[in-house]
Amino acid sequence: MGDPLQGGDPIFIGGIDFGVVALVVLKVLIGFTFVMVGVIFMIWFERKLIADMQNRIGPNRAGKWGLLQTLADGIKLIFKEDLMPNKADRLVFRLAPYLTVAPAFLTFTIVPIGGLFGTGENGTIEVFGYRTFVQVADPPIGVLFLLAMSSVAVYGVMLAGWSSGSKYPLLGSVRASAQMVSYEAALGLSVVAVVLLTGSLSTHDIVSAQSGGFADWNIWRTGVVPFLVFCIAATAELNRPPFDLVEAEQELVGGFHTEYSSMRFGMFYLAEFMNTITMSAIIVTLFLGGPDGPSLFGPDIIWPTIWFMGKLFIFLFTFVWLRATLPRFRYDQLMDLGWKRLIPLSLAWLLVIGAIRIADDEGWNVALVIGISLASCVVGALALVGASRAGRIRRRAEEALR
Amino acid sequence: MVAQNIAFGVLAAATSLAAIRVVTTRNVVHAALYLVVVLASVGALYILLTAEFVAAVQILVYVGAIVVLLLFGVMLTKATLGEDDQLDNDQRWLGAVIALFLLGTLSFVLVDAFGDDKLPSLEGVSRATLEAQRGSGAVGDAIFSTFLVPFEVVSVLLLAALVGAIVLARRD
């Protein structure tokens, strides 16, 4: 269905036959395996790295260097008793793990894992006679799909806490969902900057547009700000430290998953790390050019995947590093950051980028446009500060009158 | 075409059954979850109609924000888990009759208006054309030309909604 040069996964040109379905299932299985192996690796890597940073050894019994520790933990969890609190809502209690795990897998499907972009192949590889993208799916609304899945992930957290039937998980889950919901706005706004530069919502097109080399990556082309905003918002969405107040072991036991045991808890644990890997992959795709990178030696076809995994690894390392290093945010600091700082910043930045691009097109004086936008940003910032201060003064005066 | 018909059949069945369960279940949170199924199926139906942007917006806003708000409200106020017999009033049968009457009227109107019209075939239509006709392209075009005034009015409407939200939630 359609011109091969006009977009969409070329495997679907010419209708769907058994071969196409088989190849799709194969790609899905490969993606699934990638995520699962990644999770097993990531859990081990986090424990080992944190141990290293804390000057101790970490797991080293299960398998060489403790590599099989995650597998051992998973098997142990399967053998644990599955408790359901007597006041729990049984249907929703059982449903919550599905709502947490499914978005994690689904988001990974739109990430391009490999494929050469510069040499006219347009990111495809030839497999069994079919030409296909090296990503599981390429919906034309790729980026919006990502945001939609983040919104659905809130349900898993909310329903888990509520259905446990006790006060503390409910508190934990409401705070967690409020946190995730607050940072989704910042997430959405920072991605608009990338879409502005690409002119398309599909992840394949976004990676294509960055395939010109290091200077073409979106992290530089958008100014570094949307990248930073996205990283911070992603960390908060994932409930990773330093934004992990709602599942801080020292404070809330388990937060929303206190009452879950055995493999149901295992699913939440897995989903958290799956989401970490997926979000890192998305950051690499949106801002760092995905599989973009020079082919150094040997066959050309393996290098995009190697570059992709290398960049992914950098972000996984950074997430663990943040956990080992930074103290936790207080809840009000967290909400302040998400609402009062990230949202105005990303909105203003993307409008400035848009103005600069239009100015370029229309032949206006770009320096003048930049000057005007900076001036209006300053005015806007002053208005924001002034509004909050005026409001606070007025409220304090009203309190004093009572 | 067969796959699309099957998909449509499955989604239509899911939507109808979930919608019936929304009004007949006794547990508010279950009703909200069935509502999520209804809204998500409608989103999937939009995808079948190749209106992908609208589908994404449906999931993002309806499923991702509005029902979340509903659930927040229910969870923060209801003290008891489980069934609530006060959800139903005694007029189920009257309600069912009226619903059937509405179903009949709407079906008649729709069949009469559209009759044997078929959706345009998607054979040989490139993705870029589809995008421009029905995807974000069409929406962008429409917003900034035909529907410009409603678009700007929406921004003021959202301000009004915000004021209303703050008034609702003020400290009493």
Place this chain on the structure above:
Amino acid sequence: MDNYLPLVVMLVLAVVFVFGSLVTTKFVAPSRPTVAKQDPYECGIVPSREAPQRFPVRFFLVAMIFIIFDIEIIFLYPWAVYHRELGAYGLIEMLMFSVAVLVSFLYLLSKGALDWGTVKKVSPLQPLRTSESSIRRVGLEGRPSRPSEVGAP
């Protein structure tokens, strides 16, 4: 529309994976529920009947505000994809929209809807904070009310 087939397959696979793991647990794990195990967990203390505090309405407010900003973000996406074709005209329109968003944000800030509470300064006129006045002990069934009474005089 064909592009969504892999998504459906992945969804089915994810559901099957979770279902399979949970079913395995059901067959393999013991199931010996006792009263203590099925009570809600409260860090080991006996759950007492405290009066349920009213939930802060701020959470609900955050959800409402999120809906509004979500809708505004939705409008940004078609503009971002087509800003080149729309040119300066589209930019001006989007700027007007953003000004309206800014005004609503200013309103929110001035009303303090986004304030989650900062550390309040303790006024010097308030009574002294001692451990008697600022600590409330819970879960004290069967224990002396003050540590100083352990090991009676």
